[in-house]
Structure formats: C-alpha cells, structure tokens
Amino acid sequence: AQSVTQLDSQVPVFEEAPVELRCNYSSSVSVYLFWYVQYPNQGLQLLLKYLSGSTLVKGINGFEAEFNKSQTSFHLRKPSVHISDTAEYFCAVSLISNDYKLSFGAGTTVTVRA
Amino acid sequence: NAGVMQNPRHLVRRRGQEARLRCSPMKGHSHVYWYRQLPEEGLKFMVYLQKENIIDESGMPKERFSAEFPKEGPSILRIQQVVRGDSAAYFCASSPEKLLGDGYTFGSGTRLTVV
Numbered sequence: 001a002q003s004v005t006q007l008d009s010q011v012p013v014f015e016e017a018p019v020e021l022r023c024n025y026s027s028s029v030s031v032y033l034f035w036y037v038q039y040p041n042q043g044l045q046l047l048l049k050y051l052s053g054s055t056l057v058k059g060i061n062g063f064e065a066e067f068n069k070s071q072t073s074f075h076l077r078k079p080s081v082h083i084s085d086t087a088e089y090f091c092a093v094s095l096i097s098n099d100y101k102l103s104f105g106a107g108t109t110v111t112v113r114a
Numbered sequence: 115n116a117g118v119m120q121n122p123r124h125l126v127r128r129r130g131q132e133a134r135l136r137c138s139p140m141k142g143h144s145h146v147y148w149y150r151q152l153p154e155e156g157l158k159f160m161v162y163l164q165k166e167n168i169i170d171e172s173g174m175p176k177e178r179f180s181a182e183f184p185k186e187g188p189s190i191l192r193i194q195q196v197v198r199g200d201s202a203a204y205f206c207a208s209s210p211e212k213l214l215g216d217g218y219t220f221g222s223g224t225r226l227t228v229v
Contacts, residue, residue, distance in 0.1 A: 104156030
C-alpha cells in the first residue's frame with residue numbers, strides 16, 4: 001500500500017519570502033501525485049498534480065512542485081508568498097491502477113506573517 | 115455550475131444518536147467518494163459509490179456506518195449510534211465518468227461534533 005509523509009507540520013514564513021513544503025511517498029508501483037490546499041473551514045482545492053511527463057509541474061496561485069522519482073519526493077514551492085496563502089496544504093498519492101483512492105499526508109500548516 | 119454541495123455544514127449529535135450527512139455531486143458527475151478527516155490528520159478514504167452501487171467500501175468502519183447513492187437525490191453517509199470518536203470533518207468528492215487521475219472536486223465538508 002502507498003503512504004505519504006509530510007515532513008513539516010508547521011511552516012511559519014514572512015510575506016514575500018519563498019516557501020517549500022516537503023512531501024515523500026512510498027509505493028512499489030507507479031503513482032499519481034497531488035497537492036491540495038485547505039483554507040479555514042473550507043473544502044480541499046486542487047493546487048496541482050503530476051500524472052506523467054515533465055517532472056516540474058506548475059499549478060494555481062504561483063505554486064509549483066517537482067517530482068523526483070529516485071528520492072520518491074514531490075516537494076511544493078512558491079517563490080514569494082502572500083498573506084492569503086495561509087492555509088493547510090496536503091500532499092496526496094494514488095495508484096495509477098486505482099486512481100480514485102487518494103492517500104493523504106497529515107498536512108502542513110503554513111502561516112504567512114507580514 | 116454549482117460545485118459539490120454538502121449539508122449540513124455543522125452537525126452536533128449526542129452520543130447514541132444518528133447522523134446523516136448529505137452530498138450532492140457536481141452536475142454531470144455520477145461518482146461520489148467520502149473521506150473522513152480526524153483532528154490533526156489527513157483525509158482517509160471511506161467509500162466510493164456510483165449511482166445505486168457501492169464500488170469500494172474498504173475504508174468504512176464495519177459497524178454503524180453506511181453509505182448510499184440512490185438513483186435520485188444526494189448521496190447519504192449515515193452513522194448510527196454515534197460515539198465521541200466519530201467527531202471529525204467528513205468530505206465528499208465527485209468525479210465524472212472516468213477519473214483518469216484528474217483529482218477530485220471536494221465539497222466544503224460536514225463537521226460532526228458528538229457531545
């Protein structure tokens with residue numbers, strides 16, 4: 001079975017600074033990878049996804065992520081954050097053969113300060 | 115085009131009562147998925163339904179929990195005789211006929227509190 005580890009539970013960052021959220025996964029077979037964002041008291045919104053092809057994936061709101069197969073990682077980055085990026089971020093993985101079942105990490109809370 | 119609609123947004127139940135959570139998928143979506151988010155944890159898959167069929171319920175607790183997606187109307191997640199440990203956010207997602215790794219559209223969730 002696949003699993004996801006988000007290495008940081010809390011990431012405080014100043015406005016306009018860069019941020020990186022780390023995600024590692026384990027799976028013996030090929031997977032799809034996702035990052036979701038959850039704003040307070042809201043549902044999850046898809047930020048970006050990796051299905052195949054280029055390992056650098058660009059998403060909404062200026063976020064991007066890089067798939068590294070050898071390190072089984074899918075880290076999320078943004079070069080300059082805004083106050084509005086304060087939210088919880090979830091990394092998720094699904095098997096290509098069973099793509100409806102997502103396995104989520106425990107989440108990383110990003111707090112952006114002025 | 116309305117998104118995935120869940121209601122109620124917040125639900126408070128006393129121990130032993132029943133909780134019914136509703137999910138209306140996006141227009142044109144015939145596949146529904148339920149996930150549970152316990153405090154301080156990520157979402158955990160519960161069940162995958164198509165109209166009138168349960169496709170995969172491997173994440174559902176064996177007792178007290180059931181789900182349905184009738185031909186007409188919303189999908190219902192039903193929890194009988196709730197206990198404090200059922201307190202969580204329950205999210206519903208939907209997808210069109212074939213997911214193809216596109217990821218879900220999630221609703222805003224129902225936050226269940228058992229007192």
